[in-house]
Amino acid sequence: MRNLDGAHMRVARPTRDMDAAVRFWVDGLGMTLEGRKLEDGAPYEELAFVGWPEAAWHLELVKDAMVTPNPTEEDLLVLYLAEPIDDALVVRIEAAGGVAVDARNPYWNEHGVTVEDPDGYRLVLSTRGWS
Template identity: 40%
Template sequence: MLVAPFPTLRVARPTNDLAALLPFYRDGLGFAVIGQFENHAGFDGLMLGHPRAPYHLEFTCQAGHDAGRAPSNEHLLVFYFPDAAEWRAAVQRMQDCGFSPVAAHNPYWDQHGRTFEDPDGYRVVLQQASWNV
């Protein structure tokens, strides 16, 4: 058994509408549905990601509970695309799926990226840059 040097990261958050989020993350961002569940202790859930990536997203919906919208425009997921052609393709895929870029709250992200807002008001930045620590 191969053990990864770092744990897998799951970013989880609630939503009021799993079906509304699915086209944004699956079709627009190109994530795969890697798991889902129904009525698990009153929750439905959907996990999206890339099968070999060390991270994935989980969205849960609880009947009778209002999850609300994003608390601010600075709640971001940022994906770095060092290759300009891959970045352009990712932005074009979002637009082809009907998602238009929005102005970033922090203008830094508009310099080399495009920001998109999901149906819950959370934002995803596609940044054309390398991640350099």
């Protein structure tokens, strides 16, 4: 079996409002918009790809009339920042459409900040590191 240590990961998330989703991730989190396209006749209406160029993962945002976002309190994307969360970052995320919320799991309240994106999916900005 091939070694998967260096594999790139794509996480796909549906969205009701592509502009709001892109604003949250790009303006709020500071990610780069890697691409965005309308798809005529495809099973989806629009795609956008956001991420950080040096990261080994990116997000694919999908607008699809047949798929409605259905997040739960446990649909978490966790970013391990290994440092205190800057209040200015949380303000910027909220200005871009995010909402700071209490995490269902108190661990995340103790070790970070949880925000909901415009579709209700949760992002945890963790003060912990990941090695």
